[in-house]
Amino acid sequence: MGRAVGNEEAAVEVNESLRTLRATRRFADRRIPDPLVERWLESARWCGSSRNSQPWRFLVVRDPQLRRQLSTLGDDASHLASASLVVALASVPGPYPFSTTFDLGRVAQSLMLAAHADGVGSCIAVFEPAEKVSVARDLLEVPSELTLDLAIGFGYPQQVPTQPRDPAGRLELELLVREVPPSQES
Amino acid sequence: MGRAVGNEEAAVEVNESLRTLRATRRFADRRIPDPLVERWLESARWCGSSRNSQPWRFLVVRDPQLRRQLSTLGDDASHLASASLVVALASVPGPYPFSTTFDLGRVAQSLMLAAHADGVGSCIAVFEPAEKVSVARDLLEVPSELTLDLAIGFGYPQQVPTQPRDPAGRLELELLVREVPPSQES
Numbered sequence: 001m002g003r004a005v006g007n008e009e010a011a012v013e014v015n016e017s018l019r020t021l022r023a024t025r026r027f028a029d030r031r032i033p034d035p036l037v038e039r040w041l042e043s044a045r046w047c048g049s050s051r052n053s054q055p056w057r058f059l060v061v062r063d064p065q066l067r068r069q070l071s072t073l074g075d076d077a078s079h080l081a082s083a084s085l086v087v088a089l090a091s092v093p094g095p096y097p098f099s100t101t102f103d104l105g106r107v108a109q110s111l112m113l114a115a116h117a118d119g120v121g122s123c124i125a126v127f128e129p130a131e132k133v134s135v136a137r138d139l140l141e142v143p144s145e146l147t148l149d150l151a152i153g154f155g156y157p158q159q160v161p162t163q164p165r166d167p168a169g170r171l172e173l174e175l176l177v178r179e180v181p182p183s184q185e186s
Numbered sequence: 187m188g189r190a191v192g193n194e195e196a197a198v199e200v201n202e203s204l205r206t207l208r209a210t211r212r213f214a215d216r217r218i219p220d221p222l223v224e225r226w227l228e229s230a231r232w233c234g235s236s237r238n239s240q241p242w243r244f245l246v247v248r249d250p251q252l253r254r255q256l257s258t259l260g261d262d263a264s265h266l267a268s269a270s271l272v273v274a275l276a277s278v279p280g281p282y283p284f285s286t287t288f289d290l291g292r293v294a295q296s297l298m299l300a301a302h303a304d305g306v307g308s309c310i311a312v313f314e315p316a317e318k319v320s321v322a323r324d325l326l327e328v329p330s331e332l333t334l335d336l337a338i339g340f341g342y343p344q345q346v347p348t349q350p351r352d353p354a355g356r357l358e359l360e361l362l363v364r365e366v367p368p369s370q371e372s
């Protein structure tokens with residue numbers, strides 16, 4: 001294991017990154033260096049998946065015109081136009097659709113977390129409805145054997161969010177967690 | 187933002203954690219301290235989700251007998267018996283099943299990554315077939331309005347994996363990534 005595992009300092013960094021990752025939809029006009037993008041993709045590549053199926057495929061879009069076109073293909077996709085980089089996620093359909101979708105969520109979290117650690121924000125966009133998915137498939141030249149699932153816009157945040165650890169906006173732990181059977185102490 | 191964001195040292199730690207997270211199925215007989223589990227759940231709670239739906243619910247199981255029972259309820263669930271802790275993931279069904287499943291993958295990745303940063307391994311188990319899901323629901327006292335999706339076994343690894351960065355076992359980046367349109371340099 002590398003030094004990032006099992007030492008308190010690394011654990012604090014990782015937990016802090018997890019807790020401060022937020023959707024970013026307003027991006028600064030600043031190019032993301034290629035080596036950073038390669039680092040995120042390399043980290044995402046190591047994500048686990050059901051039966052090691054690794055169903056994910058990454059379509060990387062920097063081209064402003066293509067990003068603008070993609071930004072019109074979903075209800076909440078406008079941020080793809082101002083992002084510095086779009087990574088569309090496509091997948092290899094498998095026998096267990098639940099697992100494929102779940103694994104896509106895992107790899108998306110890895111990718112967004114890696115970007116966040118470099119100070120780069122992100123936000124997911126879903127292409128919809130079906131006719132627009134079809135247009136996005138054509139624009140992204142998605143091969144017929146792959147499913148086009150969604151896209152993530154990446155960029156440096158236009159403004160640094162204030163109060164990133166404000167508890168508002170998420171359910172409290174006691175509403176989310178239950179011990180079974182109830183612990184003896186409680 | 188905390189110090190974990192946008193500085194090179196933190197980025198290295200986060201990327202290293204992402205790259206070295208592996209499924210762990212053989213666990214040491216060693217209790218996981220409660221404060222660590224609370225830290226992971228607190229970090230997972232901050233995970234993003236579609237329309238901030240936060241569909242996840244966490245059922246925490248330490249009880250050995252219950253873990254043994256759960257370990258018989260799936261094809262690849264036997265490790266739940268030797269895990270120190272099981273967290274079953276249930277979800278609030280929403281109008282977009284793709285998003286719910288995708289968001290569960292995100293939160294599972296957050297949870298497993300937080301544990302990994304504390305040196306604790308994990309492996310997902312899916313309850314199947316339907317009759318066994320039903321038994322697991324009863325054992326875990328899952329309310330009728332929630333879906334029981336899967337469980338994650340956590341524990342200190344019985345052996346430290348060797349060669350954690352060996353490239354074998356994952357597809358190479360060039361098979362996974364394509365730039366659209368192709369970059370000018372290539």
